Amino acid sequence: MRAGRYLNVIPDTQFLLHCIRGLLPMVQTPPTETHENNKELVGKGNTQSQTWHNANDNINSKNYSSLWPLIIMPLYWTENRYTGVVINWDFVYWQADLIWIFMVLVFRAVDCSRMEASKHMEMGREFLSKGQFADALSHYHAAIDSDPKNYQTLYSRATVYLAIGKSKAALPDLDSVIRLKPDFIALMNIVLLSKLLLKARIERGNVLLKQGDIHQAKADFEAAAKADPSNTDVSKKLSSVEEVRQIIEEADDYFDVGDLASAEPLYSSAIKVCQWYADLYKNRAKCREKLGDVQKAIADYRTVTKLLPDSTETFYKISQLYYLTGDVEESLNQVRECLKLNPDDELCFPFYKKAKKLAKMRESLNQLVREERWMDCLDKATQILKTEKKVENIQLDVYRQTCKCNLNAGHFAESIAACSEVLKVGDPNDVDVLCDRAEAFLMFEKYDEAIEDYQKALSGHEESRRAREGLHRAQKLKKQVGRRDYYKILGIRKNANKMDIIKAYRKKARKWHPDNFSDEKQKKIAEKNFIDIAAAKEVLTDPEKRAQFDRGEDPLDPEQQQQGDFHHPFQSGFSFGENSGPFSFQFHFG
Incomplete structure (x- = not known):
């Protein structure tokens, strides 16, 4: 040659x-x-x-x-x-x-290409049988690159996509299978081929139905039913398509006229079939938002962001809803997702600046609470309330902090007012707020109110140690009514410091010193008061005894101290002067 x-x-x-x-x-x-x-x-x-x-x-x-x-x-x-x-x-x-x-x-090149595709197909099947979808997918990619018109490889790759939940990626492959072999009805005598193509048509119909493409899904199921009239599953699919179409139409009619309570359950029924249809989730979210179920509305919008990941409008909506619930930090996270898609978005960017400013102020407030800087906490709370005057949940969260800060700053009336506002408008079973208000009630000796708050806190949170111990203390304090109250004896608040206690003690001791009274009857009264004043000083200036008294136990009460040695505060005697009788009192201030 x-x-x-x-x-x-x-x-x-x-x-x-x-x-x-x-x-x-x-x-x-x-x-x-x-x-x-x-x-x-x-x-x-x-x-x-x-x-x-x-x-x-x-x-x-x-x-x-x-x-x-x-x-x-x-x-x-x-x-x-x-x-x-x-x-x-x-x-x-x-x-x-x-x-x-x-x-x-x-x-030769064509032959090598087909051999390479066949090799990758075999490897893909092997990995698929082991459940190693990522490896199988990479080999199917290579096989299709070598032989892009092999419908069997395309169908295998679509199967892997469906197995890992990537229905959108599977749809083009299923389309290609049907486009390459549109005459599968005429090939029914080839059993294996007809089953493969029939399955591809059904799978595509399933994907389209989940995506809400009712018309095209119906066309695929009708074609499959024509190819295999005895297939009962396909007949059920056709019935399901028609049923969900009617449900969506009815839901849309209710939605358009504003009957959201009727529309919401219908959208829920449709979503059971069309799980990947974003419009259904959007409409149901709007219904739930208007009906007051904001958290469920947020959940629906979050699903939309997975179905439509480039929707800045949806991220903005989620951010707004979180802001309205008072969760400013999560609101800020969601609006950042919007700005990742479009840094200059006309809705997200201004809202981002607003949320960021408020989030910074709230973090500063929380830090002041952790540092127990109670007066600074109240100042920062006032700033936040001036910045955000409309969103009720943000204001309630600030009141929740002012309830605690006022209590620890000694502003008991203000603490009760702030706590009551939170319990009235917000969660009536908030355990921390109930305990804070109960402590404030105790400062005003409103024992019944304090006991009621502690009991309510325990009914919703049985594991709360603070509520349990508070209830026990309030009940003890109530039993002590009529007994000596060392705070009352000195005329001081229950949050008085040691310097205030000594100052009050000196003032009371001068007033009730027995030498100041010549009348025998008045002298006896003065002696009793003077003993109580000295007892109050002993208990309240000793941190351990004061804590015991605050728990509802009198450390100087013999009945409550049977398990220990009783110490009378005046067993060594007092000297009020030479003509003062059998007692020799020598009193030293301080």
């Missing part, structure tokens, strides 16, 4: 490209020499041997540019005796040989 001669000459595909490029001008622009000039060229093929020898040298050195004379050199010219046309037969043969070489290379 003449091709063998040229295969020995052509060492690689680069030379083949040079040859083809050289032939194109010759094919397009044939020789224009006259008949007489062509005659002179006949028989000049004697130099062919030397020419091919030079060509081999140039090929071995890959000096292809010097081969152009070979390509365009006329060899074996002959003349048609009738027409006078001169034909270069070597050139004609060379063209045919080059075409043959090109076709061999093409068929």
